[in-house]
Amino acid sequence: MTHVQATLTPRAQTSAAAPSPILPSLSARAARAEAVHAELSPLLGTGLSTNAAIREQHGRGEGLSDLHPPELVAFPESTGEVAMIVRACNAHAMPIIPFGVGTSLEGHVCAPFGGLSLDLSRMDKVLEINAESLDCKVQAGVTRIGLNAELKSLGLFFPLDPGANATLGGMAATRASGTNAVRYGTMREVTLGLTVVTPSGEIVHTGGRARKSSAGYDLTRIYVGSEGTLGVITELQVRVFGVPETISSAICQFPDVDSAVRTVMLALQIGIPMARIELVDHLAMKGAAIYSKLTDLAPLPTLFLEFHGGPAAVAEQIATLREIADDFGGSAFRFAEREEDRTRLWKARHDAYYSGRTLAPGCESIVSDACVPISELADCLAACYAAAETSGLICPVVGHVGDGNFHMMAMFDPNDPAARARAETLMQQVSMIAQNHGGTCTGEHGVGMHKLDAMRHEHGEALSVMWAIKHALDPKGLMNPGKTLPTL
Known part of the structure; x- marks a missing residue:
């Protein structure tokens, strides 16, 4: 440092x-x-x-x-x-x-x-690209789409795709991931080093360009996911990857969510190297038909899939996945290999937040971000759907199910305090259900102001260690106060 x-x-x-x-x-x-x-x-x-x-x-x-x-x-x-x-x-x-x-x-x-x-949006420069070493250095205000535009001519890409065109600084601060995390990891895995301004105004550098190091405390990992509560990330050294020789996207529809999830579970357990496996449930697909014009697809639970690799490897992955899907009642298997067709499919998935809200015009929403071990996903989702039914709210579900991460959206009338209370209670229940299935209250969105109570249940006595780090690095408590850590 x-x-x-x-x-x-x-x-x-x-x-x-x-x-x-x-x-x-x-x-x-x-x-x-x-x-x-x-x-x-x-x-x-x-x-x-x-x-x-x-x-x-x-x-x-x-x-x-x-x-x-x-x-x-x-x-x-x-x-x-x-x-x-x-x-x-x-x-x-x-x-x-x-x-x-x-x-x-x-x-x-x-x-x-x-x-x-x-x-930090004006700090949007790509400072260096090291194509031979597959890494680059960027200012915190560079967006993922902006970075990929710079990398495209070199045959490289930055794989993390949270949907929104977020900045890399924000993605690191929240330890974001997204649709490609099942294969390429999260911001924790792709971040090699950081430039951080401490609460006292010092500029420190953590990590470097090496892929591994045993030198001292891993300060990079302390700041990744700290949500701006320990310092300000201003620059990042991140890994990039070669664009795969073949990219094939597909969708497959199922009679119910359980069948779709169990298809994913088996595909991962036998080692299919999926790049993306996304679930959009029947309610979310209904919204996608309205918002994203996916009118040619039935309102059924749908898996959005993507395969990366050489032509023969991708063909083998697809064939194996189709066999598994058939066993669980999968149908309407469709492919998209041209870039514009793949973009249309994935835009519909990325628009799920907005398309979900078309199901209840005028309503606001709260979104969960639970993540569980893949073996627990089917049972966890079943329990969450039961809680949603009890709430009486419209609650579509989407998720990066390849790594056990899902989002339930609870819609409520902003003019009805009781409806908001039911939505907030449901989100607390989803967090608790996930934790009771060996998971976490947030897989990628972070804690912010909304998951403080869930942090107590998830971390218990470990919160005192987190607070010790917070007090040591930010003794005045000025960095993004009221976020990430609940009061002890």
Whole structure:
């Protein structure tokens, strides 16, 4: 781990409106925001905002519409600027909330205690690509689609695909994964090293380009998944992969969810090297027919599949999978090999969050993110469906079932407090059911503000160790407060 001294060059200035503080008191928050604004405005100019619309945009993600805006929003363009901003906030005890593009579903980017939202979207440069070593270095604001556009001409790609066009910094912070995780792993596996700004404003580098190391504590893994509560990730060294010689996508429909899941379980148990195995249940397929125009498919539980490798290997994988699917009542097997056809299929899967909401117009939703051992998936899903039926809510399910990860969406009328309470209770039940099946309350979305109670059940006494790390690295508690760790 090395330390770097940051230097800055002032940017053009602009005037800004006064902030509208909320907590802990109007006067205290106003004074804190005014002091930080006065210190940073000469350096950042238009890169610092108190505009009400911009603050509101940074006060929620793509999950619940509950609004918790910051007093200030900063748009740094370098690690040095991030360090200067963090030092100013540290000096005035102002919370810091890292922000990528706001695709979080768990409230990570909200500012429940006010503070400064640190928007890293302008830090969007691919710094280096090492094609021979299959790794690259990027700024935290680079999106997965942006990175793949840079890699395409070299015959390379970055495989992690959470659906949304998230930033790599945000993906690392939440330990994201997505549709390709069953073959290529999660952000934990593909992240080789990081540049991080600590809560005191130091710049540290963790890891490197080597594929393995036994040198000291694994600081990279401490920051990956920390959700901005220990520091600000500003740069990442990540693994990339060669584009497979053959890519074939397919769909297969089943009479029920249990049959689809048991097909997946057997396929993995016999070692078919699937690249993607995605489940879209009957309700989600009904929404996909409306939103994604998949009107040629019946509203039945459907597996979205993808095979990577040489032509002979892919053909063998497909043949074996078809045999298994036939045994479980699979039908309507269709293939897509042209890139535009594969894109259409996967866009429908990626749009599942939005298509699900078409089933209940005007409703809001809460989304679970449970993950269990593959052998437990069928029984776990059956228990979750039973809980959903009791709730009386519309609850479609999609999931990266190849690694036991699924998402149940509970829709509720935002004007009906009782309906929201039922949705929140159901999500707690899904987390508990998953944990009781040897799983976790979150496989890829992270904890944020919404899964704090589930963390107590999942980690117990280990939470005190996590808090010890938090206190050691962030003694003032300024980094994304109110997230990730429940109070002891």
